[in-house]
Amino acid sequence: MRSPQGVCLFSLNFPPEPTGIAPYAGALADGLSKAGFSVTAHVAHPHYPEWIIADDYGQWTRTEERGRTSVRRRLHYVPRTPRGYRRLLSELTFGLRLIFDNWRYPAAIVSITPSLFATALVALRLRLTPNRPPLIIWVQDLYGVGLAEVGEGSSLVQRIVRWIESSTFRAADHVVVIHERFNALVTQELGVAADRVSVIRNWTHLADPPNTTAVQARRQLGWPADVILAVHTGNMGAKQGLENIVDAARLAEARNSSVHFVLVGDGGERKHLESLANGVSHISFVDPLDDHDYHLALSAADVLVVNEKPGVASMAVPSKLTSYFNAQRPIVAATDRAGITAEEIFAADAGLVVPAGDPEALLSAIQSLCADEQAAERYGKNGRQYRDAVLGEPAALAKWSDLIQQKFRDSNQN
Structure with missing residues (x-):
């Protein structure tokens, strides 16, 4: 039976990584835990931005507690140069670790992209799961747009990635994007229904700056x-x-x-x-x-x-x-x-x-x-x-809490 307060958070990046997506993933886990949810974060070992697994990490599996959040780390392939097929292999190995893990019947799953390909595998497992929990995808980057803008990959590769991105997002119960511009791209170009997309801005995860000149x-x-x-x-x-x-x-x-x-x-x-x-x-x-x-x-x-x-x-x-x-x-x-x-x-x-x-x-x-x-x-x-x-944190976390509770209620009604 699914717990009405259980949340699984899937993220390739997580504290103690100091930059990028990790601080937001950690802040979401902390905020939901403080709001009364039982949060389990299924994450990789810290490796970003150096693309080297941090000292004292790298075990096949590792469980730790971070405040009220249970953190379950899984070893995956970390390339020193995260480009092309190496980046793809990195995400796929993380996704494989996720889909063969025990999720313990959460009320909802929040999966962050990046990693798109790990999230796609999560969506595939859920499609094959009876009485599945709702999937919320939190979009920090858009892969198809990104490949086109930085000029990576052939036109065929770009079309395939965009198809995977579109299919994965449309398989989700809800998609959260971090900017209004993303909202337009996700709905108009990737085909996600507008009523299944919300904008929740990333917030300032740092404390107020010290009074230092x-x-x-x-x-x-x-x-x-x-x-x-x-x-x-x-x-x-x-x-x-x-x-x-x-x-x-x-x-x-x-x-x-x-x-x-x-x-x-x-x-x-x-x-x-x-x-x-x-x-x-x-x-x-x-x-x-x-x-x-x-x-x-x-x-x-x-x-x-x-x-x-x-x-x-x-x-x-x-x-x-x-x-x-x-x-x-x-x-x-x-x-x-x-x-x-x-x-x-x-x-x-x-x-x-x-x-x-x-x-x-x-x-x-x-x-x-x-x-x-x-x-x-x-x-x-x-x-x-x-x-x-x-960019205030309390308002953003309140929106997240409300969204997860609503998706849980919707899934029970269905």
């Missing part, structure tokens, strides 16, 4: 005090197109500019980027930071940078934006002006947007913004106000 933060981190720091955080993957920042740093060096770029994080493209930046004095690479030092890194910045590969517009909402808004620092985004990232920054009035793949424009925007202290301060305050008004 940029000078104090730089001193604690050992970062230079006499330069303009432009900080980018998070994944270093294909869709970020961070070669643009390396080129901007090279320009800054050639012009003896005071702008210094800091890339915080890791990812499949980091080694390539470090090779490109070899000998460039105006750029530094920093390994992923814990929450305390991550706060300091944001506080140390004069400008926070979002960078996307030319052509990337609708595949994802950068998770770093919620943290950037929280930090009260102005943002410069090198991205498509018609894309989701630019739309968010314009909605918040939190910074400047320049064309993707234009290092000259990126460097000029950073310099001009830092020369106008009033504008920089205004953008920082606007971002924080937008966070408070639109």
Whole structure:
């Protein structure tokens, strides 16, 4: 018999991973647990953004408690370079671990994509399960759009992925997307009925920033005090197109500019980027930071940078934006002006947007913004106000709780 308070959460990423989807998956598990649900998180071992399984992890199975959440970790294939067939194999092996696990009759299942292919296997198992619990898919990225925007895969591969994505989403009892733009894509292009799609925005998962000045933060981190720091955080993957920042740093060096770029994080493209930046004095690479030092890194910045590969517009909402808004620092985004990232920054009035793949424009925007202290301060305050008004955690978690309860009631009636 299914428990009215039991929830299974399936996620490839989960704390203690510091960035990307993991903090939101952990926050959802915590929030639902506090709301009275019995949450079991079926997750992988921590491996992101380095794409290396963390020390002390890697057992075939591992069970742990995280607050009120029971966490069941399953070993899967983790490629060092997560591209093409290696990425597919990684998701499929995680999905196979999920579908042969014991789910213990939950009231509802929440499966996060990424991982799309693991979620597709979950949907297939549920289709073969009598008296099955409702499936809610939480969409953080759109694969079909993403392949087209970053130029990966042949047209045949892109069509196959879009078909899998559409079939998986239509098999779900409900689909939750993180932005209104995703809502339009999921309903109009992937064929999901509009009444089975909800928008629940990602929320700020960080605590309020410490009352630390940029000078104090730089001193604690050992970062230079006499330069303009432009900080980018998070994944270093294909869709970020961070070669643009390396080129901007090279320009800054050639012009003896005071702008210094800091890339915080890791990812499949980091080694390539470090090779490109070899000998460039105006750029530094920093390994992923814990929450305390991550706060300091944001506080140390004069400008926070979002960078996307030319052509990337609708595949994802950068998770770093919620943290950037929280930090009260102005943002410069090198991205498509018609894309989701630019739309968010314009909605918040939190910074400047320049064309993707234009290092000259990126460097000029950073310099001009830092020369106008009033504008920089205004953008920082606007971002924080937008966070408070639109990206609050309590309202988002309340929507999740209501949705799960409603889907459980609907499944019982059917």
